[in-house]
Amino acid sequence: MIDFSAVADVFSVYVVGVALFPSHEAVSGAYRRAQEWIDRACVAVIVALGVRQALC
Secondary structure (H helix, E strand, C coil): CCCHHHHHHHHHHHHHHHHHHHHCHHHHHHHHHHHHHHHHHHHHHHHHHHHHHHHC
16 A cells, blocks of 8 residues: 655655755856757757647
């Protein structure tokens, strides 16, 4: 049986980590330097998924 309180605890730690990690100065600086390329990659993935959806 699944212990849902353990799942909630792990999820809470994950959410706090996701919230705090990007606020770290080194991480946010690296993201700002790579933001243009990250955005381009995301757009390419979205376009590829749209093309795939249109062809199927």
